[in-house]
Amino acid sequence: MGIQELEEVRRQKLEFVREQQNPYPERFSITHELMEAIKLEDGTKEVSVAGRILSIRKMGKLCFVTISDIYGRLQIAIRRDDVGDKAYEFFRQGFDIGDFLGVVGEIFTTQTGEKTVRAKNLTFLGKAFKPLPEKFHGITDKDSCYRQRYLDLIMNEDTRNRFLLKFQMIKEIRRYLEDAGYLEVETPILIEKPSGATARPFISHHNALDLEVYLRIAPETYLKRCVVGGITKVFEFARCFRNEGMDATHLQDFTMLEGYCAYYNYIDNMEFLQSMLSTVIKKVFGSDIINVGDESIDFSGEWEVVTFRELLIKDCGIDINSYKDTQSLLDKIREVGIELQSETPVEQLSKGNLIDLLYKKVSRPKIISPTFLTEHPTSLSPLARANDDNKEIADRFQLIINGAEVINAYSELVDPVEQKKRLLEQAKAKANGDEEAMTMDFDYITAMEYGMPPISGWGMGIDRFLQVITGQENLRDTVLFPIMRPLNNE
Structure with a gap:
């Protein structure tokens, strides 16, 4: 699928999101920056964080999501049993890599040792119409780095x-x-x-x-x-x-x-x-x-x-x-x-x-x-x-x-x-x-x-x-x- 086709699909997804909530909410209340949340003890509840989605791994009734800002990255675990069927399907059908996600949940550490937020509530915070560059290679062309520094930073x-x-x-x-x-x-x-x-x-x-x-x-x-x-x-x-x-x-x-x-x-x-x-x-x-x-x-x-x-x-x-x-x-x-x-x-x-x-x-x-x-x-x-x-x-x-x-x-x-x-x-x-x-x-x-x-x-x-x-x-x-x-x- 070409870039234009991908963008059109994302624009259509925005209309799906609009049926669920305002796709451009006024604000989202956070309790911790991402790098602060990583330092929290397991079991800390009602942690509210937000960031841009950099990766999504879908595993049936569980999705692992990585969100980021300039200071770092944090993993989010989204389980159907924790957020409910409606919210889970909303995430699977409405969210793409590059979108902004707000999460309220509890801190835990996975078996691989990664600090993670177990999501209880999800909020859509912004749609990315254009897909991000392929994550393993990033953006390597110097001219593109200078012209699109925002992508270089991401x-x-x-x-x-x-x-x-x-x-x-x-x-x-x-x-x-x-x-x-x-x-x-x-x-x-x-x-x-x-x-x-x-x-x-x-x-x-x-x-x-x-x-x-x-x-x-x-x-x-x-x-x-x-x-x-x-x-x-x-x-x-x-x-x-x-x-x-x-x-x-x-x-x-x-x-x-x-x-x-x-x-x-x-x-x-x-x-x-x-x-x-x-x-x-x-x-x-x-x-x-x-x-x-x-x-x-x-x-x-x-x-x-x-x-x-x-x-x-x-x-x-x-x-x-x-x-x-x-x-x-x-x-x-x-x-x-x-x-x-x-x-x-x-x-x-x-x-x-x-x-x-x-x-x-x-x-x-x-x-x-x-x-x-x-x-x-x-x-x-x-x-x-x-x-x-x-x-x-x-x-x-x-x-x-x-x-x-x-x-x-x-x-x-x-x-x-x-x-x-x-x-x-x-x-x-x-x-x-x-x-x-x-x-x-x-x-x-x-x-x-x-x-x-x-x-x-x-x-x-x-x-x-x-x-x-x-x-x-x-x-x-x-x-x-x-x-x-x-x-x-x-």
Whole structure:
């Protein structure tokens, strides 16, 4: 029987159900979640549970049914003698795999050791017109997993566990920050100036104000405005949007966690973030050591600190301090035979962005254990504070784990005169063709002119961090509903 025929049969069954009860009841009162019911002692009565039917085994006067939700599965035993002839026939003729079932009954354990609810009353809670994928193979096509994540969640345990891990991780990070005195805020998504990072923005139009607006690329400058307003410890789980290339490690919309603390410098934040992530990893995984593919990553102890210059000298023999402009550095890169790829032609990149591209090519993939990368060129860090002893480098660090940047942080630039100068340089680079350079933001400069204390801030890609610590090949595997190119029939 084809899919259309199966769907038609299920629609006809709905009419049969309608003759017995409302097929779409308003509510169903449960006493326990499925995973709670599994832990109950045998003999516990009047247990009320509900879930989606994943399997039905019919054995004459007895049916064994498995119902599920994202946390787990529970077996239900439906006997004709327990529920009565009418209810038993109603179940056999009206219910399909994929439907929702509510049950009231008693807990017992089968001879095979499976905790089960012996049903006394049954309630139909929703019809699935479309049949679920074959249970033994689930849904394995990646494109289908991304487009129909709901089926992926229903059928694939690995997917359920991965997203439960993500949700738990977010909860533990939020708890850690709140316990440390941080306030969670919300900042604008539609903005006039796409500032806070070097990235190409999405452009839209605000009809009511007849104004060109941008989707934010980072919440940074607004969170710093919060610090100006007196919020000394602030963070946001911010949905951000960058209109750039899509690959296995980049998406156009993603979740960025950013936090700022007044009176901290970047070294303070190194210590704070190491403590935070070590604590979160231990709570979520139950261990300081997690296995990712063939690698074991140890989050305990002191994490290594290496400078940007040292790393590039070691990995490709290029001393970035020896080259004063983009062209001379680009000539050296080509001389040693390193090929770089960029959406923006490499000749149009600023020196800082060229250095970053080089590092991502020759160094970052080799870093496995948690490592702090420091002493970035100031030209690569337009919002970071220059080092007091060497103005050519910024008081900044990146945390690299398993070949990926998971945190970017620095001592913030709080001098409005210097900030204005750097943003004007960025605006000039943008005018010369660097689409990822920052836009001039005079309103932010005005906020700075009201006075800023010393600040250190950081940003962490939540989806990227989950990808890194679970070894997913594609960032889409860590996002519930990633954007996809429409199918022809859509």
